[in-house]
Amino acid sequence: MSREDQRADERTDGALLVALRDTGDTMAFELLIKRHERPLYGFIARQLGHRSHARDIYQQTLLTILDRVDTCSSPESFRPWAFSIASNLCRNFRRTQGQRAERPLGEVSAIASRLPDPEQSVAANQTAQRIAEALASLPDAQREVFVLHHYSQLSYDEVAIATGAPLGTVKSRMNAALVQLRALLASLGEDKS
Numbered sequence: 001m002s003r004e005d006q007r008a009d010e011r012t013d014g015a016l017l018v019a020l021r022d023t024g025d026t027m028a029f030e031l032l033i034k035r036h037e038r039p040l041y042g043f044i045a046r047q048l049g050h051r052s053h054a055r056d057i058y059q060q061t062l063l064t065i066l067d068r069v070d071t072c073s074s075p076e077s078f079r080p081w082a083f084s085i086a087s088n089l090c091r092n093f094r095r096t097q098g099q100r101a102e103r104p105l106g107e108v109s110a111i112a113s114r115l116p117d118p119e120q121s122v123a124a125n126q127t128a129q130r131i132a133e134a135l136a137s138l139p140d141a142q143r144e145v146f147v148l149h150h151y152s153q154l155s156y157d158e159v160a161i162a163t164g165a166p167l168g169t170v171k172s173r174m175n176a177a178l179v180q181l182r183a184l185l186a187s188l189g190e191d192k193s
Helices: 003-010 013-023 026-048 051-067 075-097 107-113 118-137 140-151 156-163 167-192
Strands: none
Touching: 013 026, 013 075, 026 051, 026 075, 026 140, 051 075, 075 140, 075 156, 118 140, 118 167, 140 156, 140 167, 156 167
16 A cells, blocks of 8 residues: 555545545545445335345445535535435335335344354244344334444434434434334243243
8 A cells, every 4th residue: 555545545434525525536436335345235125124135225326425515514514424324315205115124134144154052053043033123123213323333333413414314303213223222122021031
């Protein structure tokens, strides 16, 4: 890696966004996407629950980011801004397709394949599947907040920016999601007895 590449890697998201916006620096765009591709794709996949839909919406998200780079009013808020684009595209897709999140995308088999004991593997597979089903059963707004905060690791303030909801609403949705998930997961424990 050249000295210039190392320096580019150290630039903040805001600096990269400004370079992209002001000079059309495609390397800056590549670095931004490389930094955020896993959490962005993971968020979309958890929202939609279907690999081909998630890939399509992820690609649409990248194109929208590139197309609307001038609309990011605060370059240092690139991350929540990018998630807001992904969130809106997921909402639009669900609305036009009339669908809810489906089962998790390979999470179950990925977890199971790392476990050495077949009994543990089966138990982990069942538990992961029930957790994913519990998450999928949440209302869209609650699932969105939960996934952005816990899986994508956005702060509550960033979640508020990403969803366009007031901070109090984000906290309220998170609380409701946690209450519902706890109840669903408690019943999961009762089913094992």
